[in-house]
Amino acid sequence: MEDAMQGRTLLSARWVIGHRDGRHVVHENGVVVFEGTDVLHVGASFEGEVARRIDYGEAVISPGFIDLDALSDLDTTILGYDNGPAWKTGRVWPETYIARGPYEMYGPEELAFQKRHAFAQLIRNGITTALPIASLFYRAWGETVAEFEAAASAAEDLGLRAYLGPAYRTGGQVTDEAGNIRAIYDEPRGLQGLADAADFARRIDGIAGGRIRAMFAPDRIETCTETLLQRTAEIASEMGAPVRQHCSQSPVELRLVREQHGCAPIEWLDRIGVLRGNWLLPHGTQATEAEFDLIAGAGATLVHCPLVAARHGGMLKSFPGVRARGITIGLGTDTHPADMILNMQIGMMTARLAEGVGAIRSEEMFDAATLGGATALNRPDLGRLAPGAKADITVIDLRRSLQTPDPVQTLMTSASGRDVRDVFIDGRQVMADGVIPGIDEACDAARAQAQFDGLISKYPDRTAGHPSVSRIFTPSYERAMP
Numbered sequence: 001m002e003d004a005m006q007g008r009t010l011l012s013a014r015w016v017i018g019h020r021d022g023r024h025v026v027h028e029n030g031v032v033v034f035e036g037t038d039v040l041h042v043g044a045s046f047e048g049e050v051a052r053r054i055d056y057g058e059a060v061i062s063p064g065f066i067d068l069d070a071l072s073d074l075d076t077t078i079l080g081y082d083n084g085p086a087w088k089t090g091r092v093w094p095e096t097y098i099a100r101g102p103y104e105m106y107g108p109e110e111l112a113f114q115k116r117h118a119f120a121q122l123i124r125n126g127i128t129t130a131l132p133i134a135s136l137f138y139r140a141w142g143e144t145v146a147e148f149e150a151a152a153s154a155a156e157d158l159g160l161r162a163y164l165g166p167a168y169r170t171g172g173q174v175t176d177e178a179g180n181i182r183a184i185y186d187e188p189r190g191l192q193g194l195a196d197a198a199d200f201a202r203r204i205d206g207i208a209g210g211r212i213r214a215m216f217a218p219d220r221i222e223t224c225t226e227t228l229l230q231r232t233a234e235i236a237s238e239m240g241a242p243v244r245q246h247c248s249q250s251p252v253e254l255r256l257v258r259e260q261h262g263c264a265p266i267e268w269l270d271r272i273g274v275l276r277g278n279w280l281l282p283h284g285t286q287a288t289e290a291e292f293d294l295i296a297g298a299g300a301t302l303v304h305c306p307l308v309a310a311r312h313g314g315m316l317k318s319f320p321g322v323r324a325r326g327i328t329i330g331l332g333t334d335t336h337p338a339d340m341i342l343n344m345q346i347g348m349m350t351a352r353l354a355e356g357v358g359a360i361r362s363e364e365m366f367d368a369a370t371l372g373g374a375t376a377l378n379r380p381d382l383g384r385l386a387p388g389a390k391a392d393i394t395v396i397d398l399r400r401s402l403q404t405p406d407p408v409q410t411l412m413t414s415a416s417g418r419d420v421r422d423v424f425i426d427g428r429q430v431m432a433d434g435v436i437p438g439i440d441e442a443c444d445a446a447r448a449q450a451q452f453d454g455l456i457s458k459y460p461d462r463t464a465g466h467p468s469v470s471r472i473f474t475p476s477y478e479r480a481m482p
Contacts (some may be wrong), residue, residue: 006447007051008035009427011393013454014178015060015407017366018042019384024063024363024370026407031285032061033338034391037209037427041383056421058399060407064128064161064425065340068244069282069332070305071134072118072151074452077335081311085475086252087175089463090472091137094464098184105138106459110451112150114404117448119151119160120439121338125417128425129161129382131215131244131280133334138455138462141186142168142193142219145200156208157438159430161392163242163377163464164212165201168193169219170228173256177464183222183256190228194218198235205239211426216243221265222256226272233274239257242377244303245269249286249314266291275300280376282332284322296325301376304368306347308335315350320359331365332370339417340369341396348412362412371392 017032018044033041033050035311041048076091083089092103106114115132122130132151136142143166155162170190175181194216201214216236218224224245236243247265248254260270269275277299283303284292295302304316316322322329333343344365351360362421374383381390398407401414423431430436456473460466 002283008033008040008049009052009054010046010050011054011056011061011395013056013059013061013395014398016042017060017062017385017407019386019389024367024384027384032059032385032393034393034424034427037391039385039387039389039391041387046369054422056395056397058397059192059401059421060398060411061385062126062396063370063383064393064394064423065126065369066129066330066377066383067122067127067333067338067340068131068280068301068330068373068376069133069305069334070118070122070127070130071335071338073114073134073335074448074455075336076135076137076455077308077311079456081475082476085179085256087179087181088472090459090463092173092175092464093137093462094466095174096466097462100138102462104140105455106451108146111144111147112154112446114451115147115151116154116158116446118161119158119339120155120436120441120444121336123160123423123436124420124434125160125333125338125340126396126420126423127333127338127340128394128423129163129377129393131163131242132280133217133244133332133372134167136167136172138218141172141189143217145196148200152204152207152212155212158436159211159428161211161382161390161425162213163215164204165215165217165241166193166197167217167219168197168228169223170225171223173223173252173324175464179464181252183260185225187225190225191231194228194231194235201235201239201241209426214239216241218243218245220246220249220253221269222223222253222260226345229269229274230272233276236278237276240278242278242280244282246283247281248291249285251284251286252426254286263268264288264291266294270294270298280330282334283309285309285316288322292322292325296327297337301328301330301372303330303332303376304347305332305334305343306350307333307339307343308395310346310350311335313356317354319347319351319364320355323364328372328375328377329368330376331369337417341411341415341417341419344369345412362406362408365412366408391424391427393424394420397421
């Protein structure tokens with residue numbers, strides 16, 4: 001498809017979520033008109049000339065979702081759903097694996113494929129802006145510039161709006177066969193990873209008509225040294241680029257950071273002077289009240305990933321408490337499926353489990369999936385449908401949903417990512433009737449499964465004691481013999 005449609009395009013539907021006076025508004029039987037890359041009009045009607053009209057009927061026309069922690073590989077976290085602890089199931093490198101030398105478990109073509117495959121999954125779920133995240137547990141150390149060159153090419157081809165940068169680190173975790181986890185470091189290797197990431201950032205920032213921008217992705221707080229983070233902060237500030245770093249997610253992280261630095265993770269970021277307004281912090285499920293105060297004081301963003309947290313028994317303890325501090329909250333999927341609607345629904349449920357049914361309303365979670373991400377990225381042209389905003393639009397089919405009197409509440413109760421029908425990014429229709437041009441969904445799914453099966457077969461290499469796959473991932477029920 002062409003990069004942007006020629007002439008004006010008018011979209012209409014039962015529901016349109018527009019934006020006015022700093023907040024979303026709902027138009028029943030509304031229209032959205034865009035021309036080139038930008039929204040021209042949102043309202044009940046439009047009297048001007050248009051080149052193309054699409055009526056979606058019983059649907060909601062929504063601003064595209066912004067995913068600040070978007071899965072960009074084949075999700076290994078699902079392997080831990082019923083199998084743990086992590087050190088027994090290959091999520092922490094054993095000492096024997098370190099001794100023989102960590103290696104890449106995917107080849108270059110596989111790494112490139114999984115980025116393209118993941119980006120297509122994001123679009124299918126109505127995500128129009130993404131900051132990719134991938135696991136480093138199966139990597140030799142960090143992500144490579146080569147795979148991100150391929151990621152930039154895939155994002156440009158598919159039309160995804162993306163902030164890209166390879167993950168790097170100066171440290172990692174290792175376990176003995178009794179489950180004693182300790183930190184290991186290779187600072188020169190990590191600093192070279194930052195240098196490579198900075199060079200990549202300068203080369204790709206602003207390509208694809210501005211759809212592709214740079215970001216910096218130092219890995220988890222417990223895997224980064226002070227020098228690495230301070231240099232990251234300086235370079236990112238000079239470029240005006242976001243920095244995303246996982247934090248306050250697990251008891252092991254809290255223990256390692258306290259052993260290393262004598263304080264909690266967010267306190268350490270603040271102490272070394274890197275906690276800033278461009279810092280995006282996924283999770284925060286283990287953060288203290290004092291740490292949330294530091295996040296608020298720095299103007300940093302909390303990236304809420306409710307689905308992946310809830311799968312492993314965690315939750316953000318107080319969504320309304322974080323909001324009350326004035327902290328910007330964005331959302332991240334961080335797992336398979338990359339279903340932002342499901343993430344919003346789980347976010348609603350866990351917030352109410354933590355604080356009561358009155359703790360949160362549907363529009364607050366929808367704001368996090370749209371306006372929160374836009375604020376985090378300093379992009380007032382994203383996350384909303386209003387004149388002058390980018391034509392990043394997600395159309396969600398409600399014909400199979402039991403509709404409430406309100407479209408946002410319907411999304412929270414009856415819809416899923418599978419209901420996303422059409423997606424426009426920068427005025428380009430990147431998905432029509434669930435089909436993404438150039439993507440063979442069935443073929444790619446089969447290739448992804450074969451690649452994932454190959455990864456699983458290598459788990460004994462990097463699991464303490466090197467047990468068999470059947471002992472690492474125990475079956476739900478006894479397998480019947482033929």
